[in-house]
Amino acid sequence: MKDFLIFAVNPGSTSTKISLFHGDEAVFIKNVKNTTADNNKQSHEEKVKNRKEWIIQELSTISGFNITQVDAFVGRGGGLVPCSSGTYEINEQMIKDVSENPLIHPARVAPQIAYEFARENGKKAYVVNSPHSDEFDDVSRITGFAAIERISHIHALNQKEIAHRAAAELGGKYEDFNFVVAHLGGGFSITAHRRGRMVDSTDNITGDGPMSVNRCGTIDVLSVVDICFSGKYTKESLYEYVMAKSGLLDHLGIDDGLVIEKMVKEGNKHAKTVFDAMLHQIAKSIGAMAAVLEGDVKAILITGGLARDPYLVETLTRKTQFIAPVKIYPGEFEMEALTNGVLRVMRKQEECLTYTGIPPWSGFEWNKSK
DSSP, X not given: OOOOEEXXXXXXXXXXXXXXXXXXXXXXXXXXXXXXXOOTTSOHHHHHHHHHHHHHHHHTTSTTOOGGGOOEEEEOOTTOOOBOSSEEEOOHHHHHHHHHOOOOXXXXXXXXXXXHXXXXXXXXXXXXXXXXXXXXXXXXXXXXXXXXBOOOOOOHHHHHHHHHHHHHHTTSOGGGOEEEEEEESSSEEEEEEETTEEEEEOOTTTTOSSOOSSOOOSOXXXXXXXXXXXXXXXXXXXXXXXXXXOTHHHHHSOOOHHHHHHHHHTTOHHHHHHHHHHHHHHHHHHHHHHHHTTTOOSEEEEEEGGGGOHHHHHHHHXXXXXXXXXXXXXXXXXXXXXXXXXXXXXXXXXXXXXOOSOOSOOOOHHHHTO
């Protein structure tokens, strides 16, 4: 089996992570620091140009690196129209959708950077398991408010990678098993994986499921209505509160998991009670996703930065191991996930998908007619 050279691009808010893998082995993984802060007044094209120039400058310092030897390029799939999970070759429709998407997120520049590198070197470029991956069952989309339909917001890239790894350890393929995967990072997503599809999940953005270090999770709607009409908040400030200033941060004034872990160990009762409440909510969500899978769960997979916390691991294992064995994958494996998605396609283990810009689901017909 040929070992391909795969170059990956994964932009974050203050840096862009890049990597080169020779088959399954990392040649390098580097963080390219932003020379200047992102400016939301810049055009999409200006942001792409800046990030690409910083990457090129970093590559010029790497001894022996020759970009013409790269077999394929891959970028984080930010800014796409919702699509099924998988590996997609970047095409003009994807570039159009990414450039026109109003989403303010650094990952939106990744497909275009990968695409430009590929065109300049006569190769192909891909995205893998976009953050906009949508594989929900119809029953997972319906709420008790007919005009509001649930949308898939999942840490799909890392979740799918972890599920592939667990399946291989169990002697099979991802599509052979049912898993509940809990990604516990800055945001949380806890997802029911049914034989290769993410059929239901908590939401990592909009306020659903357990609270996280800086997001509110599920709260009662009537209280939200009261807050909205209290006159104390604007729509914009509430959006920011829900997505970035609530959760443990609101309770404790800190959103650093390591610091909070230390507070719990040192006997801070307030910190321990709030942290235990978060773990209680995570365990409830794992149980809910097990119910989605009708109890047929091969394993519960816990991943993300917080999976490094022994107290969290011990507590969640104790609370949920009656459902299925609990397996821990601390940290995130995004660069490996991007690379492995492309490798599966290039090794003919998985079909390369064509991006059409047409979402797999665009609302229920009965709501469209209202």
